[in-house]
Amino acid sequence: MDKKLVYSLNEGSSEMTEILGEKGANLAEMTKIGIPVPFGFTISTEACSRFYENGGKMDPAVRAEICAKVSELEDVTGKNLGDPENPLLLAVRGSAPVPMNGALKTILNLGLNRDTVNALEKMTGDKRFALNNMLDFLASYSSLVMGVDEDKFIDLYTQKSGQFCTDKDDLLSIGELEDLEEEYRNLIHEETGADVPEDPIEQLENGILALLRQWMSPDVVSYRKIRQIPDEPGEAITVQAMVYGNAGSSSGTGVVLSRDPTSGEKRLYGEFMINAKGSDMQRGIRTPMELSIMGAAFPDVYDRLKHICEILETQYRDLQYAEFTVQKGKLYILQTRRGRRTAQAAVRTAVDMVSENLIDRKTAVLRIDPVSIENLLAPRFDPEQEKDAKVIAEGIEASPGCACGRLVFSAEQALQLHQIGEPVILVQKDTDAEDLAGIYASAGIVTQRGATTSHASGAARAMGKACVTSVGDDLEIADDLNSMQAGDKTYYRGEYISINGFRGRVYEGQIHMIPPDLSGDFGKIMGWADEFRTMKVRTNANTPEEAKQGMDFGAEGIGLCRSEHMFYQGNRLQLFQRMILTEDPEKRREVMEEIKQIQRADYYEIFTVMEGFPVSIRLLDLPLQDFLPDSRRELAAFAEEADLSVGSVQRVADSLRENNPMLGRRGCRLCIMHPEIAEMQTEAIISAAIEAEEKMKRQVDLEIVVPLVISVHELNTVKEVISRTAQKVMKESGHKIEYRIGSMLEVPRACMRADALAESVDTFSFGTNDLTQMMYGLSRSDTAGLISEYIDQGIFPNDPFKTIDREGVGKMMQRAITLGRRVKPNLRLGVCGAQTGDQDSVQFFQEIGINYVSCSPFRVPVARLAAAQAAIRLGSGKDE
Numbered sequence: 118m119d120k121k122l123v124y125s126l127n128e129g130s131s132e133m134t135e136i137l138g139e140k141g142a143n144l145a146e147m148t149k150i151g152i153p154v155p156f157g158f159t160i161s162t163e164a165c166s167r168f169y170e171n172g173g174k175m176d177p178a179v180r181a182e183i184c185a186k187v188s189e190l191e192d193v194t195g196k197n198l199g200d201p202e203n204p205l206l207l208a209v210r211g212s213a214p215v216p217m218n219g220a221l222k223t224i225l226n227l228g229l230n231r232d233t234v235n236a237l238e239k240m241t242g243d244k245r246f247a248l249n250n251m252l253d254f255l256a257s258y259s260s261l262v263m264g265v266d267e268d269k270f271i272d273l274y275t276q277k278s279g280q281f282c283t284d285k286d287d288l289l290s291i292g293e294l295e296d297l298e299e300e301y302r303n304l305i306h307e308e309t310g311a312d313v314p315e316d317p318i319e320q321l322e323n324g325i326l327a328l329l330r331q332w333m334s335p336d337v338v339s340y341r342k343i344r345q346i347p348d349e350p351g352e353a354i355t356v357q358a359m360v361y362g363n364a365g366s367s368s369g370t371g372v373v374l375s376r377d378p379t380s381g382e383k384r385l386y387g388e389f390m391i392n393a394k395g396s397d398m399q400r401g402i403r404t405p406m407e408l409s410i411m412g413a414a415f416p417d418v419y420d421r422l423k424h425i426c427e428i429l430e431t432q433y434r435d436l437q438y439a440e441f442t443v444q445k446g447k448l449y450i451l452q453t454r455r456g457r458r459t460a461q462a463a464v465r466t467a468v469d470m471v472s473e474n475l476i477d478r479k480t481a482v483l484r485i486d487p488v489s490i491e492n493l494l495a496p497r498f499d500p501e502q503e504k505d506a507k508v509i510a511e512g513i514e515a516s517p518g519c520a521c522g523r524l525v526f527s528a529e530q531a532l533q534l535h536q537i538g539e540p541v542i543l544v545q546k547d548t549d550a551e552d553l554a555g556i557y558a559s560a561g562i563v564t565q566r567g568a569t570t571s572h573a574s575g576a577a578r579a580m581g582k583a584c585v586t587s588v589g590d591d592l593e594i595a596d597d598l599n600s601m602q603a604g605d606k607t608y609y610r611g612e613y614i615s616i617n618g619f620r621g622r623v624y625e626g627q628i629h630m631i632p633p634d635l636s637g638d639f640g641k642i643m644g645w646a647d648e649f650r651t652m653k654v655r656t657n658a659n660t661p662e663e664a665k666q667g668m669d670f671g672a673e674g675i676g677l678c679r680s681e682h683m684f685y686q687g688n689r690l691q692l693f694q695r696m697i698l699t700e701d702p703e704k705r706r707e708v709m710e711e712i713k714q715i716q717r718a719d720y721y722e723i724f725t726v727m728e729g730f731p732v733s734i735r736l737l738d739l740p741l742q743d744f745l746p747d748s749r750r751e752l753a754a755f756a757e758e759a760d761l762s763v764g765s766v767q768r769v770a771d772s773l774r775e776n777n778p779m780l781g782r783r784g785c786r787l788c789i790m791h792p793e794i795a796e797m798q799t800e801a802i803i804s805a806a807i808e809a810e811e812k813m814k815r816q817v818d819l820e821i822v823v824p825l826v827i828s829v830h831e832l833n834t835v836k837e838v839i840s841r842t843a844q845k846v847m848k849e850s851g852h853k854i855e856y857r858i859g860s861m862l863e864v865p866r867a868c869m870r871a872d873a874l875a876e877s878v879d880t881f882s883f884g885t886n887d888l889t890q891m892m893y894g895l896s897r898s899d900t901a902g903l904i905s906e907y908i909d910q911g912i913f914p915n916d917p918f919k920t921i922d923r924e925g926v927g928k929m930m931q932r933a934i935t936l937g938r939r940v941k942p943n944l945r946l947g948v949c950g951a952q953t954g955d956q957d958s959v960q961f962f963q964e965i966g967i968n969y970v971s972c973s974p975f976r977v978p979v980a981r982l983a984a985a986q987a988a989i990r991l992g993s994g995k996d997e
């Protein structure tokens with residue numbers, strides 16, 4: 118049987134998004150469960166693929182099926198396309214399998230021509246209504262099908278009325294509307310040399326072709342690229358009988374969410390506009406009323422809407438977003454989809470839905486986007502400072518979060534500053550799909566116009582950015598986009614402002630941030646995640662403070678303590694430099710003793726913070742050169758301050774300089790060239806552990822990790838230094854402690870020799886930063902620009918330093934695991950590169966049998982959740 122290409126709305130289900138697009142599939146589902154949806158049909162994504170396979174021509178089979186569906190629609194509605202007495206008028210909308218945020222356009226009132234507009238007037242007894250719909254049709258059709266700039270229609274309307282959209286529906290007289298229709302038609306003719314066809318069938322065919330073409334238009338392609346939406350399977354097109362929200366005072370249009378998308382509270386949330394159409398809502402030009410106010414004016418419709426939301430939630434078992442139209446008191450649902458929500462609302466909704474028996478706990482855990490919870494972990498403004506900060510504008514709290522950044526007034530300016538690493542706050546009149554890259558690059562967004570459902574708000578929520586909208590006249594942006602006026606003060610581009618998306622406020626200057634609250638529903642979800650999780654999550658921590666932060670976020674140990682990072686604070690750097698640059702052995706020993714005491718104190722504190730959880734301390738791994746003063750002048754100044762001879766300091770420095778330090782004397786190579794450093798560190802670690810055990814009266818779970826290992830001889834050489842020194846310290850103190858030795862796996866050769874290495878150690882810790890750097894031959898510190906260019910050109914699917922490269926680096930890890938576990942089945946495996954904070958990578962680590970991941974403290978909850986989700990998805994999670 119030939120493949121079906123066009124589906125009536127009573128022929129599909131929500132499972133069919135790949136075929137019917139998200140909109141078409143959900144309309145079909147609603148039709149199936151008896152929700153009032155205007156009847157129609159959906160042209161499948163398969164038809165879109167055929168259109169492109171046919172070189173941009175409509176497949177005759179698709180055309181034939183569309184004709185049949187139009188006839189069916191005519192039968193169901195009792196109206197006919199082009200009928201001068203009772204015309205069928207259509208809404209034609211594009212939709213993809215995933216939400217496209219308004220990037221795909223719509224044609225409304227298709228089927229109107231000089232005859233049918235008269236019929237519309239006769240049927241409704243309202244000429245103004247008929248003319249307004251004609252204007253909508255001319256603008257939406259000619260902009261999409263004929264390429265006329267839609268703003269030009271807005272200009273014409275504004276010239277006539279003084280404003281584009283208004284609460285007064287009698288702003289233009291009938292005569293003026295008739296004139297405007299002619300002006301619209303003249304504009305179309307002047308711009309294109311052609312007219313809008315009168316024949317509704319021709320209109321429909323042209324409209325469908327234009328909607329199919331828009332899938333590959335530059336704007337839509339770039340939108341897909343930003344959101345990483347694949348080209349396949351393409352766009353579906355839904356054709357429905359028109360219903361009118363602009364049919365008088367008992368009509369209107371609105372959007373509803375079944376729960377509050379900001380807090381997650383269980384109450385209807387949304388907006389409604391009387392006598393208006395959907396595009397009026399989206400433009401946010403008229404101020405809509407809150408749904409609760411609509412409830413007082415239209416109690417029956419409100420009750421029905423509430424009932425429908427309950428049905429939708431039961432059907433979809435999730436927070437739903439729906440668009441609706443009320444036509445002369447009758448309610449229609451025009452689309453429904455999973456409602457976007459803030460991280461806070463996602464957590465509350467998931468927890469509440471478990472207690473309402475709508476979902477189980479595993480589903481609740483899977484519902485939370487691990488990356489989004491970083492929002493909850495994000496610091497907020499210090500209330501003391503916020504209290505005193507100068508408020509320069511107030512608006513609607515459109516997307517939660519707090520942000521400080523430099524003022525910019527266009528997406529382009531945002532991108533420029535973002536590229537040089539500056540945080541920016543984008544302030545615009547409003548935003549549309551073309552601003553998405555700018556919104557993405559910004560820390561926060563402020564718009565003069567808009568509502569919680571308008572473009573900027575939706576996009577900001579989706580990207581987890583703070584957003585304040587509808588600040589109105591509080592801010593006046595200068596035409597040259599270089600400054601804005603707020604009250605009597607001018608703020609220039611580049612100046613700092615702060616915004617609070619929880620409170621809808623814009624402040625002058627920068628405000629100090631404080632840490633978040635992690636109890637309540639968040640704590641519950643994380644608790645459930647921990648129950649299902651099988652992989653451990655540790656934190657990378659170099660100081661006692663970081664260790665504490667990681668533990669507060671739920672870490673189960675330290676997976677990586679980078680010893681060299683201890684020397685970046687205060688005057689420690691100078692001490693370290695003295696250790697490297699002092700030639701005289703006696704003086705050098707004195708400095709090393711001082712350093713040892715500092716390290717010992719740090720390690721001691723770390724052990725006591727960790728209260729017996731595992732701590733992996735890595736021996737020093739940094740090219741010594743990185744600790745040297747940069748210039749000769751600085752070297753001389755250093756020598757003078759340290760009371761060393763300039764000549765000797767320069768001699769040592771010269772001997773340490775390397776052309777390629779990342780591939781030079783670093784990692785365990787340092788320990789071999791300078792065994793006294795490894796000895797000093799081991800003494801510090803072991804003596805701190807002894808002291809901590811005595812103080813805590815419990816065992817320290819210690820592992821000493823050897824960095825950047827290449828060969829088993831190298832590993833054993835360092836291991837011998839560690840063991841000998843540890844023995845000596847234990848003997849001197851009379852206190853024996855247990856400790857393990859681990860090897861970092863960061864060099865491809867080490868992975869290939871993992872069987873030999875496994876004979877010597879108990880743990881492998883994959884350093885996926887270096888492993889990626891060495892396998893790609895790409896510097897981890899200098900190639901961000903190159904990598905983003907490669908991603909733009911489609912050469913790399915993503916940044917391998919952020920998401921593990923399963924096919925290359927991942928394969929190497931798997932090889933090492935197989936070799937290592939063959940020798941030592943219980944070999945403990947950890948990963949501590951930056952990819953451990955990434956959801957996909959965590960899933961991969963679960964798949965290949967890693968025992969723990971270790972990430973920066975702020976990423977610990979992300980990794981806990983991602984690990985739980987991976988375990989649930991792979992069926993390896995513990996049961997409820």
Ligand code: PEP
Binds near residue numbers: 677
């Ligand atoms: C690594 O290489 O992945 C690693 C954790 O070590 P560092 O980032 O300190 O080189």
Ligand code: MG
Binds near residue numbers: 863884886887
């Ligand atoms: Mg490394």
